[in-house]
Amino acid sequence: MDAEPDLDFDGDGFAQRAREAMFPEKITAFAARVGLPQATVSKILSAGGVAGPRVDIVARIAKGLNVSLDWLILGIGDGPSGDTVVRIPRYDVQLAAGAGAWNEGRKLLEDVPLTVTFLEQQFGRRSATGLAFVSARGDSMEPTITDRGLVLLDQTVTNPFDDVFAFLLDGEARVKRFRLLTDGLMLISDNPNYPAETVQGPALKRLQVIGQVLGVLQKI
Incomplete structure (x- = not known):
């Protein structure tokens, strides 16, 4: 029988990549721009991230950061362009x-x-x-x-x-x-x-x- 896939969400990696892509924009400005509560964005970007944020929130963050979901969630592919x-x-x-x-x-x-x-x-x-x-x-x-x-x-x-x-x-x-x-x-x-x-x-x-x-x- 095939082994169960590892479905644990990499909260640390997600948070680190999101912070990298967001810099130098402030959390308050980013949250307002993408239409999310500041507390939600702050929690996602905190050390350790979160355990599996809703897919619609992840999609909205990725769009706001102008990065792919593959890169933001899994670290696969290209991240933000060299010029922020x-x-x-x-x-x-x-x-x-x-x-x-x-x-x-x-x-x-x-x-x-x-x-x-x-x-x-x-x-x-x-x-x-x-x-x-x-x-x-x-x-x-x-x-x-x-x-x-x-x-x-x-x-x-x-x-x-x-x-x-x-x-x-x-x-x-x-x-x-x-x-x-x-x-x-x-x-x-x-x-x-x-x-x-x-x-x-x-x-x-x-x-x-x-x-x-x-x-x-x-x-x-």
């Missing part, structure tokens, strides 16, 4: 010379996949932590940022210095070049047709920095 892919959220927020919007209820439109190599070469970052894409509207920042350009923000940088920032001022979400003054900020449009603005005194308290603009993906 990170996913950056894109929101339905518009940064404009005029009216805009930015709030905690902003709608997630999609995740934009970028390789770590591209992210580092183009924007000087290796992690997607704190990054977000939003759309620009208007021509006040041309040629640096064109109308409908996809602006990459680093929301972890909120202390202003001489660079391009997205910000809220009097309820409007905007993007301008900051120049620090001794008693305030000058907001500069790269398009010379738009005059510079000065924010000083009480107006500074109405300005909230959203994040530094790292770069923009633009249509030709």
Whole structure:
């Protein structure tokens, strides 16, 4: 009589391969992206893994990691590509010379996949932590940022210095070049047709920095 096949689930190997494929994305971000409870993902990725997670959960994790089930479960075949892919959220927020919007209820439109190599070469970052894409509207920042350009923000940088920032001022979400003054900020449009603005005194308290603009993906 043939021996019974070994059906024990390799929880340790599964967890190790999943962590490898997920890096550098955080568990919270990954769980939200694939629609699984954070506690479930954390348990699967814990030391020792779990004894046989549901097949639908495994399939969803494999799809989210962009790896095959054979590799994730059994370690067979190719794992993640040599260049790790990170996913950056894109929101339905518009940064404009005029009216805009930015709030905690902003709608997630999609995740934009970028390789770590591209992210580092183009924007000087290796992690997607704190990054977000939003759309620009208007021509006040041309040629640096064109109308409908996809602006990459680093929301972890909120202390202003001489660079391009997205910000809220009097309820409007905007993007301008900051120049620090001794008693305030000058907001500069790269398009010379738009005059510079000065924010000083009480107006500074109405300005909230959203994040530094790292770069923009633009249509030709």
